[in-house]
Amino acid sequence: MGDDYILNERNDYKLHSNKLSNTKLKKLDEFIETVPKNQSSLIAVLHKAQKLFGYLPSELQEYIGEKLNISTANVFGVVTFYSYFTTEPKGKHVISICMGTACFVKGSSDVLNEFERKLGIRAGETTPDGKFTIETIRCIGACGLAPVITIDDKVYGHCTVDMVDKILQNFSE
Amino acid sequence: MEKIQSIGELKKLHERFKSLLVLREIPKSKNNFIKTKGFDKREVLVCAGTGCRSANSKEIVKELNKNIIEARLAEKVKVHITGCFGFCEKGPIVKIYPDDVFYIKVKPDDAHEIVNKHLKENQIVERLLYEEPSLKQKVKTQNEMSFYKKQFRIALRNCGLINPESINEAIGSKAYLALSKVLTEMSPDDVIDYIYKSGLRGRGGGGFLTGKKWRFARQSNSKQKYIICNADEGDPGAFMDRSILEGDPHSVLEAMAIAGYAIGAYQGFIYIRAEYPLAIDRLQIAIKQARKYGLLGNNILGTGFNFDINLKYGAGAFVCGEETALIHSIEGFRGEPTYKPPFPAIQGLWKKPTIVNNVETLSNIPAIINNGIKWFTSIGTKTSKGTKVFALAGKINNVGLVEVPMGTTLREIIYDIGGGIKGEAEFKAVQTGGPSGGCIPASLLDTPIDYESLNEIGSMMGSGGMIVMDKNNCMVDIAKFYLEFTLEESCGKCTPCRIGNTRLYEILNKITKGNGTKQDLKDLEELSQIIKDTALCGLGQTSPNPVLSNLRYFRDEFEAHINDKICPAGVCKELVRYYITDKCIGCTRCAKICPVGCISGNIKEKHIIDQDRCIKCGSCFEVCPVNAIIK
Numbered sequence: 020m021g022d023d024y025i026l027n028e029r030n031d032y033k034l035h036s037n038k039l040s041n042t043k044l045k046k047l048d049e050f051i052e053t054v055p056k057n058q059s060s061l062i063a064v065l066h067k068a069q070k071l072f073g074y075l076p077s078e079l080q081e082y083i084g085e086k087l088n089i090s091t092a093n094v095f096g097v098v099t100f101y102s103y104f105t106t107e108p109k110g111k112h113v114i115s116i117c118m119g120t121a122c123f124v125k126g127s128s129d130v131l132n133e134f135e136r137k138l139g140i141r142a143g144e145t146t147p148d149g150k151f152t153i154e155t156i157r158c159i160g161a162c163g164l165a166p167v168i169t170i171d172d173k174v175y176g177h178c179t180v181d182m183v184d185k186i187l188q189n190f191s192e
Numbered sequence: 193m194e195k196i197q198s199i200g201e202l203k204k205l206h207e208r209f210k211s212l213l214v215l216r217e218i219p220k221s222k223n224n225f226i227k228t229k230g231f232d233k234r235e236v237l238v239c240a241g242t243g244c245r246s247a248n249s250k251e252i253v254k255e256l257n258k259n260i261i262e263a264r265l266a267e268k269v270k271v272h273i274t275g276c277f278g279f280c281e282k283g284p285i286v287k288i289y290p291d292d293v294f295y296i297k298v299k300p301d302d303a304h305e306i307v308n309k310h311l312k313e314n315q316i317v318e319r320l321l322y323e324e325p326s327l328k329q330k331v332k333t334q335n336e337m338s339f340y341k342k343q344f345r346i347a348l349r350n351c352g353l354i355n356p357e358s359i360n361e362a363i364g365s366k367a368y369l370a371l372s373k374v375l376t377e378m379s380p381d382d383v384i385d386y387i388y389k390s391g392l393r394g395r396g397g398g399g400f401l402t403g404k405k406w407r408f409a410r411q412s413n414s415k416q417k418y419i420i421c422n423a424d425e426g427d428p429g430a431f432m433d434r435s436i437l438e439g440d441p442h443s444v445l446e447a448m449a450i451a452g453y454a455i456g457a458y459q460g461f462i463y464i465r466a467e468y469p470l471a472i473d474r475l476q477i478a479i480k481q482a483r484k485y486g487l488l489g490n491n492i493l494g495t496g497f498n499f500d501i502n503l504k505y506g507a508g509a510f511v512c513g514e515e516t517a518l519i520h521s522i523e524g525f526r527g528e529p530t531y532k533p534p535f536p537a538i539q540g541l542w543k544k545p546t547i548v549n550n551v552e553t554l555s556n557i558p559a560i561i562n563n564g565i566k567w568f569t570s571i572g573t574k575t576s577k578g579t580k581v582f583a584l585a586g587k588i589n590n591v592g593l594v595e596v597p598m599g600t601t602l603r604e605i606i607y608d609i610g611g612g613i614k615g616e617a618e619f620k621a622v623q624t625g626g627p628s629g630g631c632i633p634a635s636l637l638d639t640p641i642d643y644e645s646l647n648e649i650g651s652m653m654g655s656g657g658m659i660v661m662d663k664n665n666c667m668v669d670i671a672k673f674y675l676e677f678t679l680e681e682s683c684g685k686c687t688p689c690r691i692g693n694t695r696l697y698e699i700l701n702k703i704t705k706g707n708g709t710k711q712d713l714k715d716l717e718e719l720s721q722i723i724k725d726t727a728l729c730g731l732g733q734t735s736p737n738p739v740l741s742n743l744r745y746f747r748d749e750f751e752a753h754i755n756d757k758i759c760p761a762g763v764c765k766e767l768v769r770y771y772i773t774d775k776c777i778g779c780t781r782c783a784k785i786c787p788v789g790c791i792s793g794n795i796k797e798k799h800i801i802d803q804d805r806c807i808k809c810g811s812c813f814e815v816c817p818v819n820a821i822i823k
Contacts, residue, residue: 061524062507066466100526100683101507103466119428120623120659121585123673157510157677159467160431161246162585163280163592174246 039078043071051086058089061097065104074108110145110152112190117167119158126179127166131155133183134168150190195486198494199372202363209364215289216353234269234311235289239352241276241438242431242470244284248300249273252284255303263307275351275439278593279339282322287352292333295320325589325611342609344571345595346579347395347432347555351439356474359481362442368487370561371446374453375495383454383561384410390560390568391577396422396513396550397625397654398730399576399643402557405547408537409455412545417457419448420541420548422518423464423471426510427626428677430657432581433551435593437464437471440555441478445488445501447554450561452499455547460501463518466508475503510627510681513655514729515540515548517683528683529729550655552581572598576642586623586659587614596641603637606660617662621745625654627674627681628734630741631667650741652734666763667746668753672700674738682731689732692723696739704764708754716743762823768808772799775820782812782821 050067054060064083069075075098077091084091098104116122116131131142134153138146145152161167164176168186175186196202215235238244238253256271277285282296288310295306298320309315321330326338334340345351354361362368374383388403409417421444425433437444448460464472479501482488490498504522511517512527519541521527540546556578560568572578576598582605585591589611596605602622606612613619621631630651632639639645643653661670675697684690696719699712720736727733743750752758759767772782778796783789790806793799801812813821 058524059522062505062521066505066507096526097524100528101509103506103508120626120657120673121429121591123428124586124659124661124665124670156467157426158428158430159242159246160434160583161243161280162429162431162583163243163283164246165585165591167246176246 039072039076039082044082046071047083048086051083056087058087058093061087061089061094062101065094065098069104074105076106107145108149111150112170113152113154115154115156115159115169116142117157117159117161117165117169118155119162119165121158121162122166125165127168129180130166130168130178130183133180137183137187195484196493197486199376202368202372202493205360206363206366206369209360212358212361212364213354217290231290232268234291236269236271236306236311237274237287237289237352238271239275239277239283239285240273240356241280241283241351241435243276243280245470247284249284249298251300252286252298252303255300256286256307259303259307260311263312265307265311269307269311272355273357274354275356276348276435276593277334277352278343278348278435278595279337279590280593281589281591285352286320287334292335294322294332294334294337296322339590339592339594339609339611342600342604343595344579344597346559346571347436347443347552347581348439348593348595349559350443351435354440356439356441357477359442359478359485362440366562367442367558368446370558371449371453371487372493373561374450375493375497380410380454380456383450386565387454387557387560390565391572391575392553392556392560392568393576393643394550395552395556395580395655397628397652399653402549402553405537405549406451406454408535409457409545409547412538414545416459416542416544417455418541418544418546419451419455419457419460420515420518420522420546421448421460421462421554422513422515422548422550423462423468424506424513424518425465425468425551425655426513426681427655427657429585429659430583430626430655432583432593432656434468434471436551436555436581437468438474441471441474442482443555443558444475444551445478445482447549447557448501449488449492449497449499450557451547451549451554453497455545457547458498458500460499461504461522461541462501463504463506463512463522465506472503472505479503509683510677511683511729511731514731517729518548519546526683528685529731531728552656573640573642575644580641580653580656582624582656582658584610584658584660587617587662587665588612588660589614598642599640601638601640602632605641605658606637610660613660613662615662617664619660620663620665621661621667621670623651623659623661623670623738624657625652625734625737626657627677628652628730628737629654629657630737631661631670631745632741633745636745650737650744652737664761664763666704666759666761667742667749668700668704668759669761669763671739671742672697672704675700675735678731678735682735686726686728686732688723688727689729689735692719692727693732693735695719696723696736700739703750703753704759704766706753706757706764706766708750710754712754713743713747713750765808768810768823769803770801770806770808770810770813771822772801772812773820773822774798775818777818777820779817781815781817785811785815787811 080094081091084094142153142155166178168175168178260269284298286295286298324331354365384406392402393399509527512521514529517527517529536546569577579595579597581595623631646653678693682689720740723736752760776798783791790802
């Protein structure tokens with residue numbers, strides 16, 4: 020039933036392009052072959068597709084709908100319902116700021132503001148050069164390290180406004 | 193390893209694998225730490241829960257192993273990973289058996305000293321020990337720490353004890369023995385009666401009797417039934433279920449099989465958040481191992497009982513914690529709730545009778561069957577039996593995961609276990625039940641924790657988040673924070689939740705901006721009540737709770753925002769006022785930095801802020817060298 024795919028790999032950043040890569044589509048097809056072709060597989064297939072492509076553009080949603088014998092409208096409805104799915108490509112580095120309660124009471128919104136100010140974008144947006152995306156997340160469960168942010172797979176604990184500059188410097192090329 | 197063919201074989205394996213854990217039995221005499229000769233064999237357990245792993249515990253394991261080989265101790269010492277010890281504040285945790293020594297805040301660089309000093313020369317590394325505040329001295333063992341003294345672990349029994357990736361260790365620690373007992377000695381009705389009589393109630397928050405739920409599904413006439421484990425833990429600030437799945441996945445698999453036998457289901461699903469990669473990983477490993485051993489699949493233990501479990505992933509929707517929404521999500525649809533009845537126990541997944549149980553509820557079940565009803569009912573209060581796990585976080589000294597008997601008071605949890613409030617500020621409130629719960633003030637700290645008493649004071653048990661707040665947290669802002677969460681997570685299907693909560697949020701926002709009126713408080717109360725009475729699902733019906741509880745206990749703060757245009761906690765930016773106190777030395781730095789030039793005063797004399805022109809940017813506050821400016 021498709022238990023074996025991994026969710027925790029960071030999505031590849033993909034530049035805007037309307038053409039879906041054939042090798043990735045082939046991988047997606049292989050996955051779809053292992054699941055029942057109906058509604059019940061939709062969320063699993065979307066997870067797989069987002070892992071492969073980085074995001075779920077409308078052509079991809081159409082493609083998946085056809086493969087699973089369900090309407091594109093239905094696929095779109097599901098994609099937009101769940102916050103894990105995104106229809107926009109994300110930046111090379113995704114900065115996730117925990118806005119769970121434990122982090123919030125310890126000042127994570129100040130940290131968020133500082134990142135927004137430094138990068139000139141709001142949460143949910145990507146810098147024009149495609150380098151950073153800022154997003155807010157709800158509790159990654161490392162409340163002992165609050166406030167917590169993650170950049171790609173690395174966790175930064177006890178994050179303060181003063182640390183923001185230093186953290187961003189790690190990513191200067 | 194071949195499939196286990198019979199109950200007898202499983203019991204034999206249990207006896208054999210008990211030896212894997214023999215070093216970890218905590219010695220009874222307290223003077224057993226380090227004998228001058230040391231121990232022939234030792235085990236080092238490193239916490240691999242998400243908290244400690246985020247603080248680099250993986251690297252510690254690597255370094256320990258490297259140093260052990262270099263010190264030629266590989267024959268004598270084994271390093272294992274284990275589930276959450278709960279003391280996340282002091283992580284990463286490393287525990288050494290059989291010495292029973294508990295090291296905190298270990299860094300990869302400390303591995304060299306642990307290996308060469310402790311493991312080789314039998315000397316404790318004093319600097320890595322925990323200093324017990326009540327004794328004001330360093331202590332070596334968990335038993336001496338007040339963080340652990342009042343705890344009682346049932347659901348977390350194996351976390352911090354076994355390696356969650358080893359089914360052998362789990363079997364050594366009694367995993368699947370309850371299942372074998374159920375399959376051979378009890379009829380399905382016996383099992384349901386047993387769980388019913390134990391008084392176990394749903395730990396996801398609702399508190400419905402588990403045995404009763406099972407009975408409904410048992411009585412439903414259908415060939416196909418389903419068991420679902422709800423692992424869609426979405427409460428911000430709660431991480432109990434994840435720690436159980438990461439630390440002891442087999443207890444959940446076993447309980448699902450027991451539930452399957454009881455209601456007549458042969459397929460189970462675990463609906464887990466995609467945001468929990470480590471828990472997913474551990475579950476996948478556990479399911480694979482259990483299938484290999486024949487503890488899941490066809491003809492389990494040669495008894496003819498078939499049961500299998502698959503994982504289903506959530507995709508970031510809080511409302512999917514609601515059982516009807518969760519079921520729609522597993523079916524591949526938008527996770528919108530539907531009206532009950534029909535209850536899932538009658539008509540659930542793909543219209544078949546379905547039981548949805550929370551992770552913590554399930555992990556209690558094998559322990560109840562192994563230890564008996566009498567044992568379980570002796571723990572807790574009259575209406576709430578057993579224990580509850582809480583994720584203690586916020587402005588508290590000991591952030592972590594705690595499991596306490598029902599009936600323990602909030603004060604005991606916060607002050608005895610949690611070590612009191614972090615920093616200088618005074619305690620203000622404790623929030624339980626997440627976005628569905630409420631804030632509890634200091635005057636009610638002696639409330640014993642059970643389902644009923646928390647409901648009475650306007651909060652709820654919820655899934656177990658417990659966030660401590662101090663005087664620097666603004667209660668209007670906190671109410672707004674929770675509503676912001678609800679707004680984001682509301683599925684939008686019913687009007688009271690979609691529109692009602694939006695209006696609540698707008699009113700709160702207005703108050704925090706200093707534009708509130710007296711009528712607003714009345715509107716908040718009235719609207720909250722309407723939403724509670726009319727929303728479709730549990731999310732909407734409980735969403736006004738943070739507003740109502742804060743209005744009930746912290747009304748003066750709302751009134752200060754409205755009448756005096758002051759935020760007493762100094763959080764709401766528009767209402768903050770900066771003052772210069774007599775500490776001012778007249779250095780003029782504030783006057784120079786002020787972007788609107790509203791600070792005046794002569795050199796070496798006290799300065800004054802013109803409140804009418806001040807834009808509350810806080811620049812003066814930050815620049816003052818003598819902290820003469822206050823909020």
